[in-house]
Amino acid sequence: MSERASPLLISILCIGIAILYVPILVLIGYSFNASALVSVWGGFSTHWYVQLVHNDQILDAAWLSLQIGVVVSTGAVILGTLAAIALVRFPVFRTRLLLTGMVNAPLVMPEIITGITQLLLFVSMLHVLGWPHRGFTTIVIAHIAFCTAYVTVTVQSRLKSADRSLEEAAMDLGSGPVRAFLDTTLPAIAPALASSWLLSFTLSLDDLVISSFVSGPGASTLPMVIFSKVKLGVSPDINALASLIICLVGACVLLAGYLMRRSERQRLLDAQMAER
Amino acid sequence: MNITGWIARRGKWFIIMPPLLFLLIFFLIPFGFAFRISLADTAIRVPPFTDILSISPDWHIHLTLNLGNFKYLFTDEVYGLSYLYSIKTAFFSTLICLALGYPMAYAIARTSKSTQSILLLIIILPFWTSFLLRVYALEGIIRETGLLNSALLWLGLIHHPLQIMRTTPAVYLGIIYSYLPFMVLPLFATLEKLDHSLLEAAADLGSPPWRAFIDVTLPLSIPGIIAGSMLVFIPAIGEFVIPTLLGGPDNLMIGRVLWDEFFGNRDWPVASAVAIAFLVLLVGPIALYQHYSAKELEA
Numbered sequence: 001m002s003e004r005a006s007p008l009l010i011s012i013l014c015i016g017i018a019i020l021y022v023p024i025l026v027l028i029g030y031s032f033n034a035s036a037l038v039s040v041w042g043g044f045s046t047h048w049y050v051q052l053v054h055n056d057q058i059l060d061a062a063w064l065s066l067q068i069g070v071v072v073s074t075g076a077v078i079l080g081t082l083a084a085i086a087l088v089r090f091p092v093f094r095t096r097l098l099l100t101g102m103v104n105a106p107l108v109m110p111e112i113i114t115g116i117t118q119l120l121l122f123v124s125m126l127h128v129l130g131w132p133h134r135g136f137t138t139i140v141i142a143h144i145a146f147c148t149a150y151v152t153v154t155v156q157s158r159l160k161s162a163d164r165s166l167e168e169a170a171m172d173l174g175s176g177p178v179r180a181f182l183d184t185t186l187p188a189i190a191p192a193l194a195s196s197w198l199l200s201f202t203l204s205l206d207d208l209v210i211s212s213f214v215s216g217p218g219a220s221t222l223p224m225v226i227f228s229k230v231k232l233g234v235s236p237d238i239n240a241l242a243s244l245i246i247c248l249v250g251a252c253v254l255l256a257g258y259l260m261r262r263s264e265r266q267r268l269l270d271a272q273m274a275e276r
Numbered sequence: 277m278n279i280t281g282w283i284a285r286r287g288k289w290f291i292i293m294p295p296l297l298f299l300l301i302f303f304l305i306p307f308g309f310a311f312r313i314s315l316a317d318t319a320i321r322v323p324p325f326t327d328i329l330s331i332s333p334d335w336h337i338h339l340t341l342n343l344g345n346f347k348y349l350f351t352d353e354v355y356g357l358s359y360l361y362s363i364k365t366a367f368f369s370t371l372i373c374l375a376l377g378y379p380m381a382y383a384i385a386r387t388s389k390s391t392q393s394i395l396l397l398i399i400i401l402p403f404w405t406s407f408l409l410r411v412y413a414l415e416g417i418i419r420e421t422g423l424l425n426s427a428l429l430w431l432g433l434i435h436h437p438l439q440i441m442r443t444t445p446a447v448y449l450g451i452i453y454s455y456l457p458f459m460v461l462p463l464f465a466t467l468e469k470l471d472h473s474l475l476e477a478a479a480d481l482g483s484p485p486w487r488a489f490i491d492v493t494l495p496l497s498i499p500g501i502i503a504g505s506m507l508v509f510i511p512a513i514g515e516f517v518i519p520t521l522l523g524g525p526d527n528l529m530i531g532r533v534l535w536d537e538f539f540g541n542r543d544w545p546v547a548s549a550v551a552i553a554f555l556v557l558l559v560g561p562i563a564l565y566q567h568y569s570a571k572e573l574e575a
Contacts, residue, residue, distance in 0.1 A: 009383035013395075016380040016460070019453055020402045023413035026423050030416060083295035090288050095296060102299040108562055110514020112531045113551045116538060117306035120313055120548065123323045145303045148295060177287075206406045209516055209531075213538070223408050230412050230521060239416075242409040253404045257397065 031239035048240035065222040072143040073200035080151025088159045106149040115213030134216025142214045147200035158192035314548035345549035362530040366512035369451040377459035385467040442524035450518035458507035466500030
């Protein structure tokens with residue numbers, strides 16, 4: 001499509017983007033409000049950010065969430081990539097339909113159902129096997145299960161479009177299939193691995209519902225702490241925390257997007273050079 | 277038969293098995309547990325339900341199935357009402373998202389390639405930032421002393437602050453605000469691929485632009501409409517955070533009922549029965565639909 005958009009369309013687009021961004025910008029604005037009364041502007045202040053550093057409950061929860069996020073996204077990228085390789089490279093195997101179903105189902109499953117069923121599993125396992133105790137371990141397992149689905153979908157599409165001729169050439173030159181894959185195709189799908197790692201990390205960092213179900217006493221993730229505070233109403237230190245998280249994540253996504261675009265452009269350039 | 281040959285042939289199972297076993301144990305089997313517990317009775321112990329299988333001292337196996345939990349779902353009307361209410365809320369918020377998202381996607385598709393990538397980034401960016409925090413940010417706008425009411429009061433359009441928080445419109449607003457990017461992206465993907473010469477042909481044959489839109493653009497964008505609607509409808513229907521934080525006591529969506537049953541009443545068997553019924557009534561048809569539409573696309 002190339003025809004110019006009409007002023008009406010442009011204004012709807014602007015309204016839509018405003019709906020997406022105004023609440024976030026207002027929140028960031030309020031986080032610098034000196035007044036504890038959220039409705040009154042009491043002048044510019046970084047008071048709430050300073051207070052955040054002394055809030056042990058929030059710091060502990062943030063640390064726990066970060067640890068969970070790193071373990072989860074690493075685990076999910078490994079499992080999800082294996083599943084994607086299986087689904088793209090092995091057209092026929094027993095249990096293929098089962099695997100396809102299980103990597104797609106978490107995408108359409110309401111979190112609350114996944115959370116309840118997983119809690120019931122963990123409780124029964126603990127009862128019979130004496131493992132796992134509800135907390136860090138159970139949250140990690142539950143998050144890996146749904147993040148794997150997102151990783152598989154991302155890596156799968158990248159793997160389908162990846163050129164296999166290099167891998168075949170490597171095998172002709174005497175590499176084993178695993179070695180050939182690691183040397184040629186893995187670098188080609190690396191951007192997809194990186195973006196699905198980031199996606200898993202943010203999904204894990206943001207999850208409230210599943211964590212609330214499978215977590216145990218003493219293991220409160222950041223969203224759980226935020227939720228319990230927010231339920232009571234607007235609070236200024238949460239404004240500061242939220243602004244911090246949103247800006248941090250936004251900067252990371254922009255940086256990752258920039259880096260990925262640059263490497264993609266470099267790859268295209270290299271390919272063009274090679275063709276000459 | 278040498279050992280290397282065996283590994284080469286069996287090697288693929290080293291790749292298939294880890295994700296398969298993990299998802300089997302930690303995603304699929306839990307549904308079996310939920311089904312089992314939905315047939316149990318509540319009990320005051322840890323875990324808070326009875327065993328449905330028991331072996332008596334004389335080695336008789338007793339299977340005690342309790343269908344009462346499912347019967348209870350039909351007798352207590354809160355469950356039926358919250359199912360219907362969830363469907364209604366998800367349906368109408370999907371429609372509003374479509375009405376807003378379609379022109380947005382259309383406008384983006386009509387800009388130049390470089391503007392497109394910037395606009396898409398702007399649309400995607402909120403999706404990466406925390407969902408919970410965005411819902412919370414919305415509260416800052418619509419609460420009684422929030423920005424919206426202050427602005428309207430200042431403009432003199434209203435004389436008393438509007439009560440938006442804890443009402444149905446707040447829930448709709450929350451869902452639309454949270455899931456709008458999911459609607460715009462698939463719509464853009466189909467609209468971008470649209471062949472412009474078809475529209476030119478329609479114009480040459482005398483169609484006014486609105487007619488060409490209805491005859492050409494709209495039918496060709498149906499896959500995007502369906503994909504976007506699914507991406508909004510599915511998470512909206514099981515939504516818990518939005519009705520809890522923004523809605524009032526009337527906005528009883530099924531996700532909230534489940535949560536209260538579990539954490540408030542601690543009635544795990546009934547909660548399991550609600551989850552199983554929810555799964556069968558809502559997720560089942562959606563999954564089947566997706567399965568068949570995927571097959572149709574392949575054909």
